[in-house]
Amino acid sequence: MIPFSPPKIDQRIIDEVNDALRSGWITTGPKTKLFEKNLIEYTGSKQVLCVNSATAGLELMLRWFGLQPGDEVIIPAYTYCATANVVIHCGATPVMADIGDNFNVSLEAIERLITPNTKAIMPVDIGGFPCDYEALNALVNRGDIKAKFTPNNEKQEQLGRMLILSDAAHSIGATYNGQRTGSVTDLAVFSFHAVKNLTTAEGGAIALNLPEPFDNRAIYEHLCITSLHGQSKDALAKSKKGGWRYDVIEAGYKFNMTDLQAAMGLVELARYDEETLTRRKHIFDSYTEAFSAHDWAYLPIYETENKCSSYHLYLLRVKGATEQQRDQIIQEIFDQEVSVNVHYQPLPMLSYYKNLGYKMEDYPQALATYQNEISLPVFYNLSDAEIQTVINAVVTAVDKVMG
Numbered sequence: 277m278i279p280f281s282p283p284k285i286d287q288r289i290i291d292e293v294n295d296a297l298r299s300g301w302i303t304t305g306p307k308t309k310l311f312e313k314n315l316i317e318y319t320g321s322k323q324v325l326c327v328n329s330a331t332a333g334l335e336l337m338l339r340w341f342g343l344q345p346g347d348e349v350i351i352p353a354y355t356y357c358a359t360a361n362v363v364i365h366c367g368a369t370p371v372m373a374d375i376g377d378n379f380n381v382s383l384e385a386i387e388r389l390i391t392p393n394t395k396a397i398m399p400v401d402i403g404g405f406p407c408d409y410e411a412l413n414a415l416v417n418r419g420d421i422k423a424k425f426t427p428n429n430e431k432q433e434q435l436g437r438m439l440i441l442s443d444a445a446h447s448i449g450a451t452y453n454g455q456r457t458g459s460v461t462d463l464a465v466f467s468f469h470a471v472k473n474l475t476t477a478e479g480g481a482i483a484l485n486l487p488e489p490f491d492n493r494a495i496y497e498h499l500c501i502t503s504l505h506g507q508s509k510d511a512l513a514k515s516k517k518g519g520w521r522y523d524v525i526e527a528g529y530k531f532n533m534t535d536l537q538a539a540m541g542l543v544e545l546a547r548y549d550e551e552t553l554t555r556r557k558h559i560f561d562s563y564t565e566a567f568s569a570h571d572w573a574y575l576p577i578y579e580t581e582n583k584c585s586s587y588h589l590y591l592l593r594v595k596g597a598t599e600q601q602r603d604q605i606i607q608e609i610f611d612q613e614v615s616v617n618v619h620y621q622p623l624p625m626l627s628y629y630k631n632l633g634y635k636m637e638d639y640p641q642a643l644a645t646y647q648n649e650i651s652l653p654v655f656y657n658l659s660d661a662e663i664q665t666v667i668n669a670v671v672t673a674v675d676k677v678m679g
């Protein structure tokens with residue numbers, strides 16, 4: 277069976293994790309701090325804080341911005357549930373926007389949904405393809421949109437407009453106008469979950485690029501405390517001679533990354549461009565070349581003049597397939613020993629959100645996209661022969677089901 281996206285666990289990873297284990301320091305410490313420094317360099321961000329998941333990172337930043345009941349956060353309907361759940365955790369309301377024709381959230385839909393309660397917008401770089409950040413940044417800075425913004429704390433007053441908190445769970449390494457995601461919005465959060473491009477088993481990182489007069493370094497330092505129970509010192513500082521006494525300055529969270537996770541991340545990041553992205557691009561290009569010969573294939577866009585994907589998910593669509601036919605095609609592909617997936621079931625289709633009152637008919641493009649979408653295997657160790665096996669399995673399955 278060809279799996280969907282197993283991690284690359286090789287001797288380099290094992291050696292680096294071993295090194296952390298043997299050092300005796302396994303929680304947040306020198307490897308996490310080094311990983312943060314390397315992520316700043318790699319993404320071109322002002323500051324980076326590592327956390328134990330992207331979900332934790334997103335929630336931390338919504339809470340940092342002081343979200344509360346009555347506040348609204350605009351998110352795409354077409355995303356993973358984490359994007360919505362973190363808003364709900366804060367007591368605020370996720371307002372779901374439909375997507376455009378390339379999987380990412382529609383700017384027109386966002387603009388229509390803005391109200392005086394809108395505090396933040398959370399775009400998602402689906403599959404690793406960056407959203408239209410220039411347009412999005414321009415939108416929140418536009419006079420009439422700014423005039424709708426109603427700050428209710430000091431940070432919101434300082435920003436003076438809606439916050440852009442990008443869910444960049446898929447898009448580390450992707451570029452927008454030559455700049456890496458993470459550096460093009462106020463805040464962006466990457467995921468290092470096991471199935472993501474760059475993994476630390478579980479983990480995430482917050483890239484901070486808040487505009488003047490925010491002091492990103494000071495915010496980073498405070499977030500270190502907020503993500504560790506509000507303790508004025510972390511375990512490493514406390515372990516130093518005479519450093520035992522600490523204070524608690526707030527009821528913080530337990531969101532810190534461990535050095536075992538960071539050990540994996542250090543190796544993954546060091547080889548990310550040259551090995552990971554190069555191989556993933558090759559797989560994307562191979563799929564696109566093969567499927568472009570077929571009329572039924574609606575190919576994902578992953579490189580344009582000003583954007584380049586991180587090649588996270590290859591989102592193939594089968595033109596004209598109904599949801600039922602798509603499901604049948606998936607069954608046929610599995611019968612040929614190839615694992616595929618669907619990204620995503622739009623949130624309004626899922627029980628929890630449906631019960632909250634979100635209606636699938638309000639998101640026609642998300643529904644149309646979901647119905648005929650199939651995500652294909654993409655991972656470092658997928659060989660050229662296996663790429664061919666995947667292509668053959670898809671073509672055979674589509675021919676059989678669609679005639």
Ligand SMILES: *Cc1c(COP(=O)(O)O)cnc(C)c1O
Pocket residue numbers: 328329330331332355356358359400443445446466467468469478479480
């Ligand atoms: C994976 C994912 C997340 C959550 O990442 P974790 O690190 O597992 O918390 C959030 N948003 C999207 C779009 C994702 O795919």
